[in-house]
Amino acid sequence: MTCHRWLRPVGWLLVCGCLLLAAPTVGVADATTAVATTAATGEITELYPNPTTDENRGEYAAVKIAEPGNWTLTDGEGVVDLPDGQTGRFVATRHPDKTAAYTNAAPVVASGSFQLAVSGETLRLRRGNSVVDTVNYEDAPESQQWRAGREPRWQPAGFEPRAPTTVSDASVEAFVLPDNPAAPVEAIDNADNRLYLAAYTLTDQRVVDELIAARDRGVDVAVLVEGGPVGGMTEQQATVLDELAAAGVDVRVMTGDAARFRYHHPKYAVADDTAVVLTENWKPAGTGGADSRGWGLTAESEGVANELAGIFEHDTTWKDTPEWETVREEIETVEAEAATGSYPQHHPPVSTTAEELTVLAAPDNAESALVERINNTDDELLVIQPSIGDRDYRLLRAAIRAADRGVEVRILLSGTWYAEEENTALAEQLRERVADDNVPLNVRVAEENNRFGKIHAKGIVADDTAVIGSLNWNDNSAENNREVAVAVTDDVVADYYREVFTGDWQAGGDGGGFSLLPSGELPTGLVVVAVAVISATALLAKRWLVFAER
Template sequence: MARLSSTRRRRLLTLLVLAVASGALVAGGGTALAHSAGESTHTASAGADGRIIEVYPNPTTAQNRGEYVTVDLDRPGNWTVTDGEGTARLPDRTGEFAVTRHPAETATHTNVTAVEAGGSFQLAVSGETLELRRDGRLVDRVSYEDAPESQQWHRDRDPHWQPAGFRPRDPATTGSTSVEAFVLPDAPGAPTEAIAEADRRLYLAAYTLTSERVVEELIAAHDRGAEVRVLVEGGPVGGMSTKQAARLDRLAEAGAEVHAMTGERARFRYHHAKYAVVDDRAVVLTENWKPSGTGGADNRGWGVRVDAAATADDLAAVFKHDATWNDTVRWSEFRSTVETTDQESSTGSYARNHPPLTTTADSVTVLTAPDNTDEELIELINETDDRLLIVQPSIGSADFPLLEAAMRAADRGVDVRILLGSQWYNEEENDALASRLGERTEGSDNLNIRLAEGNGRFGKIHAKGVVADDTAVVGSLNWNDNSLRNNREVALAIQDEAVADYYAEVFDGDWSSDGTREIPVGILVVTIGAAGGTVLALKRRLEFADQPNRQRS
């Protein structure tokens, strides 16, 4: 789909606009960008032939051994890098080079050619200024303060400080391909059927996994000789259930490769993605692999299967990126540290009003957070002309960027409807949000919000979906800052009129159900302070105090 291309160009343009708007453009052709996580500035000469592209000052090693600064040289010359105390002379050739005092240790962090620095070259955790020079002339300078632990500074990323081991991805689009769109609880067999009969590979990414049927399919695939790998979140909100621990025990005993993402230095606040790679097909869900989700026993959820090797390969690359760093631990090693909790399973039964739709989609694009989903969805919403349908359990705040884009769409005449949950834990905040939106849009006829209670069609809203004209977006992304900026989330954007109409029909049925309650935007209600505030926590596992950002499932 054309609207999801040219990402690199837009990112560079966005950075330039932000720099100009913030007054960061400085004389002499350089730019200086400051960031909240470990303040940093960057100045480059106009038309420079070399640049500092990465700094890793604070690895989690004794004496920070392995710290380095990476430079990219476009032409040979007399190049040097200095921290003011030590200097490294770079090879007289083009390419990328990692300047370090400890080349062997640095090789465990980067594949870039290491260049050993002499003298007292050392990257101070409390702050440093690094200079790249050619023939003694300053070409590039990077300064930082208080380098965050186990994070790397990257030149062309926003924010510049990002967890080590995280490599942002661009969206990847596959052309015309067969897809199956389905919804839950109407089609509980679809997710299991999508992962069945794997012969070569079966990678399953999960926030939680308690479905016995799914575990049986994983073990059966392993017994057939397929490579079976599972990655789960090691510390879900509310703790890991006793049932999930038993399911993972069984998988590991059967020989499947099971990992948990965990630890205070994890690259993502939560591994919240829900997808599978099955040979040359892929399935992406809004639901967890458990009875209330894929089992069809409670949640309204959306899902899609894609029969395209390119899409499967791209998701396989995401899985390998996430499952092969030092924040993922084998279940056999992690098991002894897990304290489980007893949690009830859903046992509801619902009508099957919407059978799956199989068709050929015009294109499918893989989106991931925190890599690219924000700007891609904002662009999608900005280009919407006629209809914008949004289903979410809740939305973090009235100034959430995707919601602001939706309100701008309503202002220009797009029919915008937002369907939210009405459970005990989100009803008040959703009511308050509707009132806030009404104040900002002055009761626009183009913006309507309802709270859905299911009325026999489902137990609760858990889907995270968008229909924007003829594009549908299906995935794990909750509309809050934590999900967008900190979690690992995966979604597919399917550009096809039939697929968009399928999800729109489901949306319309849920919208018009007797169990929905329309919220008259514009009527003032008191905003609950706890719902609108953000509780900051230093520890990763305490990040669920704020209800809008809490990852329940």
Template structure:
């Protein structure tokens, strides 16, 4: 069962002990104290390490206690920190939290559900009620109330930064740009990805390490279909050269998949839609988008994210993770494609860093909802038809915004994308909306669409976020929203080229196209002229 389904099963309420179920917690002032979080079901035999975090005033003369209706434990107030983790197994708990740990032998939390009460001199100060605690999760506050989140996961806000120099590029047209960016590192090089198999990328990382650059790599532990022998060999080379390589996953994983594609190179941020492999950054297969942002604050933001993701117990050193494992052979993409679009450099008015789980979906919905003129979307495929992102594009069309949605024609999504395109075009025709969808036909310019991009008026969104429920709620994803009319014009130009590449537009629209062609043929016959189609 995915974490998303487990979240749906968890019914959580933070309440004042004297308030009706469903009301907000009462923590009006520092003297009231608070129940901050609970971890009733850690991933350990006998739930070793389970704990509850409380906040009470330090050096308080009051008598603070925590009870579940059966047992009562004292909450110490002689600690230097107001926030403490109460637990019966302190050694195990210290491996799970950075909060100061206090041993409370009588504390026991039920996985099936509990009502904990924090009391001050016997009077209720706060309470925490939960049911069906998911394994390895803890309670966190969200904009909508509370939710279970994996241990080690910290929700992030959208981070906004000022003007910056931005270089935009597309793949397979500019495969040298991402590798040359990596090769330019002088101080630090942090590379985060889903998979890594490119020998050119590995060479650049090892060369940087040998000239004294601080190089670290973080990839997903168990990509879909398993890791190939080629991918394992690439990581082996890096580890043997002394590069810090970690694989994020396993039974305590915070995310279903570590799926971002970014690098921090000194004070620049490189964010891609493509994986670190020949098919992606090597330009051997996929249509992809990318940006390089020359901005110390943006680079620092992604560096902090990298450290947080690589610093938890689910990010295992590669050599330890791969011990005893075998890997299946895998073929590498060997396509060759023309370079039609050169990179472009411009100054962006602002850059926002979006991450999932957490804020990426709502931020992207906001970008689409803010469009007044045009929205162009390129995606490998789209998940639910009633998902928030697709609904936002339909809302845009309903208010008169011209919307185009281009999806991949790759064999593994061909059937579902054809059905989606027909449904969207049928919807647009029935409701007279300025919305059109197409299945792309590369016509020799690339093999398949792997880009995940949006151009909404003067805002470009580039990153790893697929338009499906798992990506927005369960995966680690990273995207940048860049405000720049020039960058928007660049990516819209590449979009139009892909859009016009003889894309299939669905049976409904083909009726119109066929009628137009018939009229053209009739005109040609009447005029007794010959037309040659290239």
């Protein structure tokens, strides 16, 4: 059976699979608050009030004691006596045998009425009769820990945020799909020591064969996939995972109620000191070149490869990524047909030495880093997305601000059947708020054409920087999913994706289209929306839209 995730919305939602509609949800960090006042001698450092276990077994409150003394911790109903005459880190818990998976602090058994309430609590750390530290919280999020000294304070248990990692002067190859389906396979086919592949879905048999061949020649091979993709795991993917596991590949599946991310959604691989980052899934429609417009980048860089390997290790070494064999019988599968399209190569790969590469990850740092890059764009911003979450989404607001200050902004969205209506509605809503035709913001909704089947790429070109990765422009992707992207500052790479974008922008389609321009003209091939806005505040609206990818 497909396991549920923390705060996975009920109802319809377009997240990495199909068009779904949902009632808006409040992010857990926004729904909870915690306040602390601390002193140097002792502090409350960590809380875990709401684990996904029977009777909340494993809940704890952690403290750090710098000076020995008569220390106690109380929730107002029960009191825990901390070790007298000792310093260090301690956790007050009713179930010390259950806390080792979450913290290595010394357990102190809490008896009596000491218990962390999910609905809210006030804890006080005392030294004798003096209160040294106080923390209060409301509505503890499920399977999340509160920690002092980090923002946001509440984060999924087992999740350690990373800062962006930047390297200089790296050899890179930029490519696009469906033009170059050989590129992602060639990036991993010569691994000698390590080959790690992170995926939302994996069904491209060419990739599977490379993984098995690497394992056969003694390479350390590991795979991590999403265990509950929208719509269910396909029978083809389950068969592929069976094949990999039988060949000795370490296959991990992110699944379960305590999963740190709503969806494991990145598309990257590490082959020795080579890294490949994609917007596309490892399946025929994506890396197989049979359907989607996607962007990809290969980097010959030990620094980039090591950072992605670090993310992979972080994501595969906790309790929410069990071995495939252990959960195989619990996961239901569904039938699905593979894409079979064929498209010509309009854009061969281009190789160069990039000035700078920065690895970004969500929910760690990607959204804020992209906002900063857009805010610093001076001349041109190109955005390609399957869809955009809503008119008030943070990255869209940043793009509008760029247009307001004179940056040429173009946004290309998917016109495929499950996204066309909402994408067109979003663009029309912007057009209805046109107040100044001199503001250079344009949106196009692209239909299928002879260049690709549908828009699935998730990237930007901001002056001389291109960003390629799995991040969809919606709150769920940025705040709840695991996503990975790479920002490349280099004129050659930026010009390459600019050329691809311009070709896609201008391309017609076979199915006809319509115009939302004031003139009412009916061009074929593209649904075209030219919009101009006078300020970002014109985008504020009550309607809630969520898009991601299929």
